[in-house]
Amino acid sequence: MNTLEQAIQYIDEGRAEEGLKILETIVQKGTDEEKYYIARYYHTLGFLEQSLVIMEDLCLLYPEESELTLFLAELYIDFDREDEAIEALNHVNEGDDLYVQALLLLADLYQMQGFDEVAEQKLLKAKEKLPEEPVITFGLGEFYSSRGDFVKAVPYYMTLLPEHTEMGDVNIPLRLAEALSALGKWEEAISYYEMGLKEHKDIHTLFGYAFTLYQAQLYQRALPVFLELKELDPQYSALYVYAAHCYEEEGMLQESYETLREGLKTDEFSVEFHVRLADAAAKLGKTEETEAALLEALALDPGHLEAVLKYIYVLKQQGKYEEIKEAVQIAGENGEDDPQLTWDLANAEKELEQYSDALNHYRDAYTSFKDNLSFLEEYGYFLLEEGMRQEAREVFGRLLQLDPAQAHIEELLYNLEDLQN
Structure with a gap:
């Protein structure tokens, strides 16, 4: 057994101090080949600094030895000295047997530094050298x-x-x-x-598979995969919304509703869950649950547009126009100024007989909804009721331009012309 083998044996046996002292002696007096072997061995032991010192010396002595250069570059990477690693690797000649390996390391380094185009060039060069x-x-x-x-x-x-x-x-x-x-x-x-x-098979892969089936509208196939995922990880909250939609597509509305209720337990602070639960409750005719879920969503995010609009729709069904005004105001205070809110506000003010305010808000909404047939008809009738016949004719005229088939509007305009004359 030579001295190097003995040192390694000592370390393997737990006599590390004795073994390392022998290695230090060999580094001082041994051959360059032994030094390289020890540098590799130090690396496996985690003695990176000692390994680096040896390799920097050897690379100065043998700058053309690409095997040494690549190992030195790997050590530089271990020390987060990427620039020095790149400099070392760029010295490997194109005709060298390890040139492609150097290109692959360079590609990784350049990508780490954000130089994606250079990394791509290195990879394509490697592909050109070894296409198979x-x-x-x-x-x-x-x-x-x-x-x-x-x-x-x-x-x-x-x-x-x-x-x-x-x-x-x-x-x-x-x-x-x-x-x-x-x-x-x-x-x-x-x-x-x-x-x-x-x-x-892992939970993320299962979700990807289930989501792909879902996107392909293969709901019957997607559902059991989502349920398998739930068995593996009941806290994987994202699955519940999609599983609920699969149930809904299969006409299983109660199961959809229950799935969302179950999912909400995994993330009670999710606005998305509360809004989707409100949708499911509405489809089952659960008005109180619908409103409660939307209020929970708005408590979490008062400016959440979808939740606000759905909540206003529920309030409108119940004729709660003061509450609609309050909801629009709160949304505005939280930075939401969607035109639909202006229309909803105008409608609520009309129902509350606050006609002056309603008129202002209808006029504000007109810019956004001048191509919306429902808005134009509602606005036109409001103007007519307020005795503003000329404006009403203009709005109804706009509606007929968009949809000439609206016979009742055409008749209304005709009667307005008669009255004018």
């Missing part, structure tokens, strides 16, 4: 996926299949499924999800 190398093909797929450029990523993942279904810890069919799903190619993605799930 699956690691490079995979690297390009991962690079484009990380940038959200799934159109470019998909062909690289497809090239890997069916020979390569796993690269490192990555399941290629699932990566491909995710990319296709991100592109809205739901039907294509489904088969790759099913292929990948045979080998790898």
